[in-house]
Amino acid sequence: MNLAPMIDHTILAADAGPDDVQRVVEEALTHGFASVCVNGNYVPQVAAALRDAPAKACGVVGFPLGVMKNTVKAIEASSIIKDGADEIDFVAHLPTILSRDTEALKQQFLEITRTARAVSPGVVIKVIIESAALMKDVAESEAEARIACACQAATESGCDFVKTSTGFHPAGGASVEAVRLMKKHAPDLQVKASGGIRTYDDAERMIDAGATRLGCSASVAIVQQQAGPAAGY
Numbered sequence: 579m580n581l582a583p584m585i586d587h588t589i590l591a592a593d594a595g596p597d598d599v600q601r602v603v604e605e606a607l608t609h610g611f612a613s614v615c616v617n618g619n620y621v622p623q624v625a626a627a628l629r630d631a632p633a634k635a636c637g638v639v640g641f642p643l644g645v646m647k648n649t650v651k652a653i654e655a656s657s658i659i660k661d662g663a664d665e666i667d668f669v670a671h672l673p674t675i676l677s678r679d680t681e682a683l684k685q686q687f688l689e690i691t692r693t694a695r696a697v698s699p700g701v702v703i704k705v706i707i708e709s710a711a712l713m714k715d716v717a718e719s720e721a722e723a724r725i726a727c728a729c730q731a732a733t734e735s736g737c738d739f740v741k742t743s744t745g746f747h748p749a750g751g752a753s754v755e756a757v758r759l760m761k762k763h764a765p766d767l768q769v770k771a772s773g774g775i776r777t778y779d780d781a782e783r784m785i786d787a788g789a790t791r792l793g794c795s796a797s798v799a800i801v802q803q804q805a806g807p808a809a810g811y
Contacts, residue, residue: 586615610632670707
């Protein structure tokens with residue numbers, strides 16, 4: 579299994595500069611990653627650099643907290659798609675998931691998906707649900723109910739992926755159990771695991787659980803581990 583085409587090579591640190599972003603772009607081109615995922619300010623740079631490449635430009639929306647108005651998220655999504663983003667990863671409003679208000683969550687997601695697809699019908703939309711926060715300090719049944727709520731809203735609003743984490747929440751990142759639950763409750767969507775995936779073994783566990791995309795900043799190390807000593811690593 580070639581992991582590289584399943585990886586969104588990610589640089590979202592607040593202090594990342596244009597040179598850092600360019601390095602990540604060059605790594606994506608070298609290794610054949612699925613996309614380069616950046617904060618919105620760098621989408622024009624990434625889109626221009628990847629114009630003739632298989633890798634896609636991916637921008638985050640409402641990142642990392644997801645607590646701003648949906649209208650603001652929709653505007654941000656529209657803006658970065660106009661700047662060249664082929665994919666967007668937007669952060670869901672966590673309190674609405676925690677309260678398991680599926681209809682309210684669906685309406686929130688629809689405002690973003692409809693606005694995004696009015697600009698580019700083919701844009702790939704991933705919604706980040708902070709699965710670790712949904713599963714922290716609650717019974718397994720409650721954790722599953724929260725994830726099921728988010729997955730239903732994502733499915734009914736036209737998202738393409740449900741994504742585990744921003745990687746910035748103190749509760750943590752992706753887990754095998756979260757990926758399994760997301761795959762169970764969103765069988766028609768793809769699942770992106772992100773947050774804390776640092777080794778080939780981590781990546782393999784997420785894929786085995788049902789992930790079809792991985793969000794990683796340690797992407798190069800992961801594919802080098804997969805290549806092993808025979809490739810000179």
